[in-house]
Amino acid sequence: MGLKRYSVFAIVREAMSYHQGWERAWPWPKPKRKYDVVIVGAGGHGLATAYYLGKNFGITNVAIIEKGWLGGGNTGRNTTIIRSNYLQDPSAAIYEKARSLYETMSQDLNYNVMFSPRGLLMLGQTEHEVRGYKRTVYANNLQGVETRWIEPDEVKKLVPIINIAGPRYPVLGALYQARGGTARHDAVAWGYARACSAMGMDVIQQCEVTGVRSEGGRVKGIDTTKGAIDCDKLGLVVAGNSSVLAEMAGFRLPIESLALQALVSEPIKPCMDVVVMANTVHGYMSQSDKGEMVIGGGTDGFNNYTQRGSFHHIEETVRSLIETFPMLSRLKMLRQWGGIVDMTGDRSPILSKTPVEGVFVNCGWGTGGFKAIPGSGWAMAELMARGHSPLTEEFSMYRFREGKFIDESVAAGVAH
Amino acid sequence: MLTLECPYCGVKAEETELTAGGEAHLKRYGPGSSDEDFESYLFVRKNPKGVHFERWRHAYGCGKWFLAARCTATLEVFGTYPAQSKEPPAELQAKIRAKRPNWEGYR
Numbered sequence: 208m209g210l211k212r213y214s215v216f217a218i219v220r221e222a223m224s225y226h227q228g229w230e231r232a233w234p235w236p237k238p239k240r241k242y243d244v245v246i247v248g249a250g251g252h253g254l255a256t257a258y259y260l261g262k263n264f265g266i267t268n269v270a271i272i273e274k275g276w277l278g279g280g281n282t283g284r285n286t287t288i289i290r291s292n293y294l295q296d297p298s299a300a301i302y303e304k305a306r307s308l309y310e311t312m313s314q315d316l317n318y319n320v321m322f323s324p325r326g327l328l329m330l331g332q333t334e335h336e337v338r339g340y341k342r343t344v345y346a347n348n349l350q351g352v353e354t355r356w357i358e359p360d361e362v363k364k365l366v367p368i369i370n371i372a373g374p375r376y377p378v379l380g381a382l383y384q385a386r387g388g389t390a391r392h393d394a395v396a397w398g399y400a401r402a403c404s405a406m407g408m409d410v411i412q413q414c415e416v417t418g419v420r421s422e423g424g425r426v427k428g429i430d431t432t433k434g435a436i437d438c439d440k441l442g443l444v445v446a447g448n449s450s451v452l453a454e455m456a457g458f459r460l461p462i463e464s465l466a467l468q469a470l471v472s473e474p475i476k477p478c479m480d481v482v483v484m485a486n487t488v489h490g491y492m493s494q495s496d497k498g499e500m501v502i503g504g505g506t507d508g509f510n511n512y513t514q515r516g517s518f519h520h521i522e523e524t525v526r527s528l529i530e531t532f533p534m535l536s537r538l539k540m541l542r543q544w545g546g547i548v549d550m551t552g553d554r555s556p557i558l559s560k561t562p563v564e565g566v567f568v569n570c571g572w573g574t575g576g577f578k579a580i581p582g583s584g585w586a587m588a589e590l591m592a593r594g595h596s597p598l599t600e601e602f603s604m605y606r607f608r609e610g611k612f613i614d615e616s617v618a619a620g621v622a623h
Numbered sequence: 624m625l626t627l628e629c630p631y632c633g634v635k636a637e638e639t640e641l642t643a644g645g646e647a648h649l650k651r652y653g654p655g656s657s658d659e660d661f662e663s664y665l666f667v668r669k670n671p672k673g674v675h676f677e678r679w680r681h682a683y684g685c686g687k688w689f690l691a692a693r694c695t696a697t698l699e700v701f702g703t704y705p706a707q708s709k710e711p712p713a714e715l716q717a718k719i720r721a722k723r724p725n726w727e728g729y730r
Contacts, residue, residue: 450670461666463645464695508643509625510695512672518624519639552666608662 210405212317232397233404238411238433242270244591245429245438247416247452249273250282251392252569252576253444254399254410255584256591258316261406263585264592269408270438271400272431274415278396281446284514284546285577286469286491286503288482290327290387292354294343295613297601298555299350304598305582309390312581318398320390321496325481327387328362330531332376332487340382354384368478368534376488376530389482389493395580419456419566426456426565440591441566447512447547449570458562460570461607462549465506466516467574470524470543474498478534488527500538502528506548506574516545548574553612558587558599567591568604630703632685644678646670647690648710648729672696674719674726676711679703692719 211217211230221228244260246253249271260266273279289309291302308315309322331337340356347354359371362381371378400410411433418430419441428437443452453460474497484491489505504524507516521543529536549571551557556579557571569587572579586598601613625638634640646668652660669675675695680688690708692701692715701722702715711719711729719726 448672450668451672454671459667459669461662461668463668463670464672509638509693510643510646510670510675510677511698512695513698517638607666608658 210401213319233401233410236409236411238270238272238409238414238431238436241428241437242409243268243438244440244442245269245436246271246442246444247429248280248444248446249277249396249400249410249412250280250444250446251278251395251399251580252446252572252583252587253442254396254403255580256442256444256569256587257403257408257584258399258406259585259588260592261403261408263588266592267406267408269403270436271403271408271410272414272416272429272436273410273412276412277400277410278393281546281548281576282396282580283393284469284544285392286493286501287389287392287577288327288387288484288491288493288503289322289324289390289578290384290482291352291578292327292329292343292347292382292384292387293352293615294346295555295615296346296350297613298615299347299352301582301586301598301602302579303350303352303582304585305579306386308581308585310386312390312395312398316398316402318394318401320394320398322388322390324386324388325493326365327384327482327484328357328365328381329484329486330362330381331379332485332531334379336487337379340380343382352384353386354382357381357383365481366479366483368532369483370531370533376485376527378531387482392577395577399584416452416455419452419563421457421563421566424562424564426563439565442569442587442591443566444569444587446549446570446572446576449549449568453561453568456561456563456566460557460568460604461552462557462571463510464512464547465509465550466511466513466545467504467506467548468516468520468524468543468545469501469503470521470540471495471499471501472535472538473541475500475538485528485531488531490524490528490531492528492532499541500535506550512547514545514547548572548576552607553614554616555613556583556602557604558583558590558596558602559604560590560594561604625698625700627679627691627700628703629681629684629687630689630705631687632681634681634684636681636684640681640683642680642682644680644688647676647678674701674723674729676729678706694723
């Protein structure tokens, strides 16, 4: 599939012909009868998995099946934060891999994902949190993840609109990752879809999986609303619906689906050029290129597949953020939306083989999947191609049986 | 906003008054059980897209735990019943079956 490359010359060329010559960014193929690998879920993680299967392992007879539209799930619903300041070594390894891949993603994919390493602060607002984050800084130093602890006066310098004096939640310092930041979430999905299509893979949208066929404990293929498709290997990368697909394949996962919400304000002039996360008050915020304040909150407590959450969580999120950012109280909120996230018992993801041979799962990213997309795809591709990967070793679905948790729930609070 | 009727005090409580407690009717395993049993009790969940039986606590009311049947795909509430129930009451199951003919049962 020869897709024309995007470049400044392409813009000049097309400008000469009234921009009539731009071709579709990616094709709309019909499914073939059989593929070597089928990935269910054309969100960031699924597309990245397919991309690295092709790029790193030369496996290009691949279909990526999507029931809705490209990146219409959590890839298009998150608050676009990218960071890798995790406490546990396996987490730091995969998230830092992801963050480092984001650095060159626009060049690698020939698609501008607008990665903006603008710096990220996780506020310490209680003594307990301060100690926790200092511990994370020490851990990060050992892991080779560049973070440092900064004092309140430096926080104030980086974020002039912040109220560090409290009184209820004073800012006692922050865990600062200078190369953390944001990226354009849709572009990540689009860029990968384009790159996958260019390698000859089929990105098949509006095609829902209705069943998983296996024989003698080995996967044979899937049934979809566009017909049956056979495959040798099947990757389930369907955050929010992982349990549903697992049930079709015949096993259960240690996962619950919960609604997580976000909202944006009306656009205003640039006032904050970093990402700020305030985990004590369950809120995190950045300013988009359009000027909207992008705000994320906490999850609802009950199982939910509806992609909408409870209003009182919005209220709680905004109420607590106003305490730390008083100027927010004058802003109107424009839009609010929800996505369904996979929650595991230890708040760490699952990248794993399953009881069905040839079926692999990549799920359980909880509230923080976007930042992990390239690293997750890289590791998942290696797992699917080779049967093992150093990055996924600790993230097996069987770790719960063995008690080998990767406990990030304490370290990260709720907001990822 | 989700509203559940507490089967003990009869209050129609909205969700800020309640705490969700996850899947109901799990089999509890004790000392001497296998690792698989503990895993199924502590971590593995059905997490269905559809009819879900779950534990709730009337935290800012009478404080008692109760059980509820709810659809996770539509947020429809089928009913609530006391936490001491070994399985969902027969009439509640019949009500769910009438509304969801393809429902595969509560297990």
